[in-house]
Amino acid sequence: MTETTTYTLIDGKKVASDIKEEIAQKVAERKQAGKKIPHLAIILVGDDGASQTYVDNKVKACKSVGFHYTMMRFADTISEEKLLKHIDHVNNDDDVDGFIVQLPLPPHISVERVTEKIRSDKDVDGFTNHNFGSIISKKPLLMPATPFGVMELLRRYNIETEGKHAVVVGASRITGAPLSMMLTELGHATVTICHKYTKDLATFTRAADILLVAVGKPGLITAEMVKEGAVVVDIGTTRVEGPQYPKGWAIKGDVDFKAVAPKTSYITPVPGGVGPMTIASLLFNTLRATELQNP
Ligand code: NAP
Numbered sequence: 001m002t003e004t005t006t007y008t009l010i011d012g013k014k015v016a017s018d019i020k021e022e023i024a025q026k027v028a029e030r031k032q033a034g035k036k037i038p039h040l041a042i043i044l045v046g047d048d049g050a051s052q053t054y055v056d057n058k059v060k061a062c063k064s065v066g067f068h069y070t071m072m073r074f075a076d077t078i079s080e081e082k083l084l085k086h087i088d089h090v091n092n093d094d095d096v097d098g099f100i101v102q103l104p105l106p107p108h109i110s111v112e113r114v115t116e117k118i119r120s121d122k123d124v125d126g127f128t129n130h131n132f133g134s135i136i137s138k139k140p141l142l143m144p145a146t147p148f149g150v151m152e153l154l155r156r157y158n159i160e161t162e163g164k165h166a167v168v169v170g171a172s173r174i175t176g177a178p179l180s181m182m183l184t185e186l187g188h189a190t191v192t193i194c195h196k197y198t199k200d201l202a203t204f205t206r207a208a209d210i211l212l213v214a215v216g217k218p219g220l221i222t223a224e225m226v227k228e229g230a231v232v233v234d235i236g237t238t239r240v241e242g243p244q245y246p247k248g249w250a251i252k253g254d255v256d257f258k259a260v261a262p263k264t265s266y267i268t269p270v271p272g273g274v275g276p277m278t279i280a281s282l283l284f285n286t287l288r289a290t291e292l293q294n295p
Contacts, residue, residue, distance in 0.1 A: 007261055008157070010233070010268045012149075015156050016276035020065055023283050027066040030290075038290040039068040040124065040282075041090055041099035045083065045109070046076030050239075051102050058100075061279045067286060070096065076106045083109060084117050091119040098124035098142075098289040100282070121292055124285035127174060135181045141292075142285045147179035149277025150212065150233055151186065159210070159231055159266060161187030167208035169221070169254070171195040175214040175235060183212075201225070218252035223259040231266040235274045251275075 031037060040062055044055050055071070062069040072090075074083065083101075090099050099122055101114055115123075120130035126144035134141045143151075154161060166189040170176035176193065183189040194204050205211055205225040213221055214235035226232060236254030253270030261267050268274055 007264045008266045009261075010153055010157055010266055010273055012153060012268060012273040012276045015153055016149075016280035018156075019152070019277075019280040019284060020061065023287055024065040026287060031066070036097070036290060036294040037066065037068050038286045039070070039095055039097050040286045041070045041072060041093075041096045043072045043074070043083075043086070043090070043099060043101045045074045045078060045102070045105055048104070051104070055102055058279060058282060061283055065283055067283070078109075080109045080113065083114060087114065087117045091117075091122060096122065097293055098122045098286040100125045122289055124282055124289055125174075126178075126285060132173075132178055132181075135178060136185055138185055140186075142289060143182070143281070144174055144178040145281035145285060146175050146214075146235065146274065146278045147182050148284070149281040150179055150235065150274055151182050152281070153233070153268065153274070153277055154187070154210075154231075157266060161189040161210065164189050164209040165192070165207060166190070166210040166212065167192045167194060167204050168212045168214070169194045169198075169201065169205065170214035170216075170235070172214065176212075179212060179214065179235075183210075213254040215254050217254055219254075219256050221255040221260060223256065223263055226260050226263050228263055229265045230263070232260060232264045233268050233274065234270050237270060237275060 042055055042058055044051060059069055090096050105111055115127045118128055120128045120141060123131050123142055126142045131142050161183060166183045168176050168180045171193050180191050180193045184191045192204050194201055202225045206227050208227060208230055210231040211226060212233040216236050216238050218238050218240055232255055234253035234255040238252050239249050240252045241249045251271045
């Protein structure tokens with residue numbers, strides 16, 4: 001068997017930038033027509049450095065497409081009851097079209113209770129059970145941002161999913177599980193879901209036409225685990241420290257990119273693959289929420 005030596009790098013930065021341009025255009029059209037400008041609110045609890053960076057990037061993205069935005073900051077000592085009350089307040093604020101509560105939350109606050117308090121038509125992260133379940137209705141309301149970003153990357157690179165065997169590694173509530181549902185319901189793929197309890201992971205990954213990995217373990221997927229010509233989507237994002245990196249750290253995916261890429265037909269890099277799509281999806285969902293509430 002001859003090895004594939006050329007592959008297409010899936011450029012998430014470029015696709016995300018295209019999506020942002022499309023959104024900015026729609027915002028300009030709404031403005032011209034005198035319609036409501038999308039307004040995203042971001043709730044941040046505590047002063048976790050990584051969360052602050054994610055939130056800064058979301059604010060920057062809002063500015064770049066012309067959205068209104070509001071930052072709502074709370075000390076990590078806020079009680080769950082007070083935070084839930086505040087969420088209710090935002091739920092009822094007609095000026096806010098969509099909002100997110102940046103994760104993680106302090107341990108004394110239940111992520112599940114907070115998520116479920118968010119009105120589903122304002123849940124632009126797509127985390128509520130209602131939005132999760134809406135995927136199987138084939139008319140999803142607001143789709144979970146990262147999986148939606150992955151589906152959009154596949155669509156924009158004309159990667160056929162129908163009838164293909166998609167193997168998803170990782171089954172979390174916000175990434176692997178909704179992605180598996182979207183691939184089945186919207187992509188018409190045959191889907192295998194692998195998780196921590198999967199025995200002999202390589203048997204499954206080697207059978208994948210499309211391999212999608214969302215675990216958070218750098219180097220989990222090696223070249224021997226990938227079929228020749230497969231499409232590989234790496235969602236993993238782990239900060240790895242070491243003196244060999246110019247900044248003292250680097251962001252790593254779950255796939256051993258150097259060894260795996262030559263075997264693939266398409267592959268996402270980390271960083272610059274799925275990562276930028278998550279924010280693009282958040283903007284897309286916010287525009288959608290605005291269109292639904294204020295057509
Ligand atoms: P998570 O909640 O920790 O879920 C990881 C999943 O992988 C779980 O289902 C876990 O099973 C499973 N798993 C653990 N070890 C495994 C193994 N050896 N083989 C197969 N499955 C295994 O994480 P997440 O939130 O889904 O995120 C996953 C990765 O994607 C992280 O690196 C995260 O940073 C990244 N991510 C990136 C973006 C982005 O915007 N680029 C967005 C979301 C997530 P158990 O639940 O049974 O432990």
